[in-house]
Amino acid sequence: MIPDVTEKSNRTGPGRARDNKSRDPLLSAPEENAIIKKIDSADRHPVDNRLKKTSPVKKNEPSLLTRLFERTAGSAISRWGQVKDYFVLLSDETSHLVQYLIKRKGLYPGDISRQILFMGYQTLPILILITLLVGITISYTSAAQLKLFGADIYLADFVGIAMIRELIPLMTGIILAGKVGAAVTAEISSMKVLEELDALKTMGIDPVKFLMIPRLIAITVAVPLLVVTANIVGVLGGILIGYFEFGTPPASFVKQMLGVLFIKDILIELLKTTVFGWAVVVSAGYKGFSASGGTEAVGRATTESVVLSIALIIGLDCVFAFFIY
Amino acid sequence: MNIIEARQLNIGYGEIPVLHGLDFGIPEGRITVILGKSGSGKTTLLKSLIGLLPPLAGEIRFCDTLLDFRSEKSLQDHYRRIGVLYQNAALLSSLNLFENIALPLRIHRTDLREKDIREQVEKRLAQVGLEQSGGKLPGELSGGMRKRAGLARALVQEPKIVFCDEPSAGLDPITSTQLDRLMIRLNRETGTTLAVVTHELRSVEAVADRVLVLHDGRVHFDGEFGELITQKDPFIESFFLRTT
Numbered sequence: 001m002i003p004d005v006t007e008k009s010n011r012t013g014p015g016r017a018r019d020n021k022s023r024d025p026l027l028s029a030p031e032e033n034a035i036i037k038k039i040d041s042a043d044r045h046p047v048d049n050r051l052k053k054t055s056p057v058k059k060n061e062p063s064l065l066t067r068l069f070e071r072t073a074g075s076a077i078s079r080w081g082q083v084k085d086y087f088v089l090l091s092d093e094t095s096h097l098v099q100y101l102i103k104r105k106g107l108y109p110g111d112i113s114r115q116i117l118f119m120g121y122q123t124l125p126i127l128i129l130i131t132l133l134v135g136i137t138i139s140y141t142s143a144a145q146l147k148l149f150g151a152d153i154y155l156a157d158f159v160g161i162a163m164i165r166e167l168i169p170l171m172t173g174i175i176l177a178g179k180v181g182a183a184v185t186a187e188i189s190s191m192k193v194l195e196e197l198d199a200l201k202t203m204g205i206d207p208v209k210f211l212m213i214p215r216l217i218a219i220t221v222a223v224p225l226l227v228v229t230a231n232i233v234g235v236l237g238g239i240l241i242g243y244f245e246f247g248t249p250p251a252s253f254v255k256q257m258l259g260v261l262f263i264k265d266i267l268i269e270l271l272k273t274t275v276f277g278w279a280v281v282v283s284a285g286y287k288g289f290s291a292s293g294g295t296e297a298v299g300r301a302t303t304e305s306v307v308l309s310i311a312l313i314i315g316l317d318c319v320f321a322f323f324i325y
Numbered sequence: 326m327n328i329i330e331a332r333q334l335n336i337g338y339g340e341i342p343v344l345h346g347l348d349f350g351i352p353e354g355r356i357t358v359i360l361g362k363s364g365s366g367k368t369t370l371l372k373s374l375i376g377l378l379p380p381l382a383g384e385i386r387f388c389d390t391l392l393d394f395r396s397e398k399s400l401q402d403h404y405r406r407i408g409v410l411y412q413n414a415a416l417l418s419s420l421n422l423f424e425n426i427a428l429p430l431r432i433h434r435t436d437l438r439e440k441d442i443r444e445q446v447e448k449r450l451a452q453v454g455l456e457q458s459g460g461k462l463p464g465e466l467s468g469g470m471r472k473r474a475g476l477a478r479a480l481v482q483e484p485k486i487v488f489c490d491e492p493s494a495g496l497d498p499i500t501s502t503q504l505d506r507l508m509i510r511l512n513r514e515t516g517t518t519l520a521v522v523t524h525e526l527r528s529v530e531a532v533a534d535r536v537l538v539l540h541d542g543r544v545h546f547d548g549e550f551g552e553l554i555t556q557k558d559p560f561i562e563s564f565f566l567r568t569t
């Protein structure tokens with residue numbers, strides 16, 4: 001396989017080089033240069049003439065500033081429309097959720113547990129891997145600093161606060177965006193493109209309710225499961241470093257950590273991560289439902305969904321930081 | 326008696342109408358074929374009739390009641406009484422055939438027991454000749470099988486009218502003839518009204534009782550199939566010339 005690839009790149013090599021040459025006069029032969037100059041000057045004259053002739057008309061055209069303003073206003077209005085749509089979807093989902101919790105009707109049986117399995121259980125391996133690695137990494141980097149001051153035991157405080165208050169919610173959110181958000185958007189947008197959403201509607205099934213309620217319930221159930229696991233694994237990373245770097249016994253590490261962490265911290269962590277999870281699922285739904293066009297719309301919607309989720313998570317995290325700590 | 330009446334319908338996307346001033350009826354218990362060139366707005370018309378695309382102006386009456394696109398209740402009532410076979414069948418790819426057909430029952434008929442659902446779904450599968458394939462996912466079926474399954478799903482709520490968007494598009498002549506026969510049998514045996522969009526003239530000849538021809542954004546012809554073939558109209562003649 002490998003020689004094949006190099007052969008191909010060799011074959012395309014000269015062609016590409018020639019392209020570059022014609023764009024870069026420094027690299028091209030003198031005669032080529034001359035030709036390019038000729039073309040350039042021939043091109044410029046008629047354009048200049050035309051500009052002179054049409055200058056009275058040009059005066060009536062909107063100025064650059066007006067056009068800039070128009071474009072900004074236009075995109076602001078369309079952004080505002082999108083924000084409005086987002087909140088319409090969110091309120092639609094909330095009212096469906098409340099209705100469902102009261103009536104327990106209108107969902108496909110078994111859908112909720114299937115979603116919990118996907119969002120919770122199947123997200124665990126990657127979450128465990130990443131939180132363990134991040135736990136080890138931040139403990140290791142901060143251990144070096146703490147050693148300078150002989151403040152070994154404060155590693156536990158630092159790891160506890162950094163992981164539980166900040167890193168675990170953030171990482172869980174981002175992993176959910178990449179795994180769950182992408183999957184939800186891909187599924188819904190392809191259903192849209194293939195008329196499956198229309199089919200649901202004409203069967204008298206509300207697609208928002210049918211697709212989003214199981215996912216919202218599932219994320220609400222899955223998040224605590226994920227957070228608890230991530231807490232254990234992330235702190236384990238700190239314990240390992242504490243033990244091997246400073247010889248801190250795991251028991252004293254945990255004791256020290258519990259001295260700075262309160263039940264409130266865990267509750268806030270859970271709340272924060274649940275909000276992130278909702279942001280992921282709602283954004284994924286929003287991008288999925290608003291996809292339009294052919295199959296390429298699926299790819300576009302999925303990318304946009306992940307980007308939107310991550311941006312929202314970080315924005316929300318910032319809001320939480322201001323209001324809570 | 327017309328099951329659907331359209332009055333001065335303008336239908337389109339955004340502000341620009343694709344179809345203007347449509348006045349027509351779809352007679353109950355018969356098969357109406359909607360004909361037209363590609364891009365003439367057949368799918369667009371169907372989308373309005375099935376309650377997915379609000380018309381820009383005019384009204385649609387179903388069984389003499391106005392279809393109000395702003396009222397969720399009116400739309401839901403409408404959806405309960407229609408069945409739709411989509412161009413690509415639009416089966417849910419995550420569910421197998423059996424579950425696809427059972428889906429409307431599971432959602433709306435929570436009073437039914439599992440045994441009753443099974444019985445009904447199996448009846449529908451047998452009706453379209455797919456009794457062996459209930460366990461398969463839509464991705465594992467051929468195009469023709471998917472369409473038949475789509476038809477079975479459209480029928481499971483016992484609709485008064487079934488809309489079919491290009492049922493024979495992309496099928497070989499034998500499968501498409503099978504599907505035509507299926508529609509005819511459905512109409513003759515249960516009296517279900519059908520509105521079928523199609524390109525295939527062979528299919529038109531086989532199934533049409535009545536024909537609606539769309540051209541230039543208007544209803545160009547609305548009448549019995551027998552009248553259509555004797556028309557001395559250049560557009561209609563050019564339409565039929567290609568295959569005869």
Ligand SMILES: Nc1ncnc2c1ncn2[C@@H]1O[C@H](COP(=O)(O)OP(=O)(O)OP(=O)(O)O)[C@@H](O)[C@H]1O
Pocket residue numbers: 338343361362363364365366367368369370
């Ligand atoms: N979602 C849409 N938004 C805007 N315009 C559309 C949309 N869908 C269709 N159109 C336009 O409406 C017109 C009619 O399209 P429609 O799909 O109804 O044609 P059709 O008769 O079903 O064609 P075909 O036989 O190829 O399926 C076309 O000019 C098309 O460009």
Ligand SMILES: [Mg+2]
Pocket residue numbers: 367368369
């Ligand atoms: Mg069409």
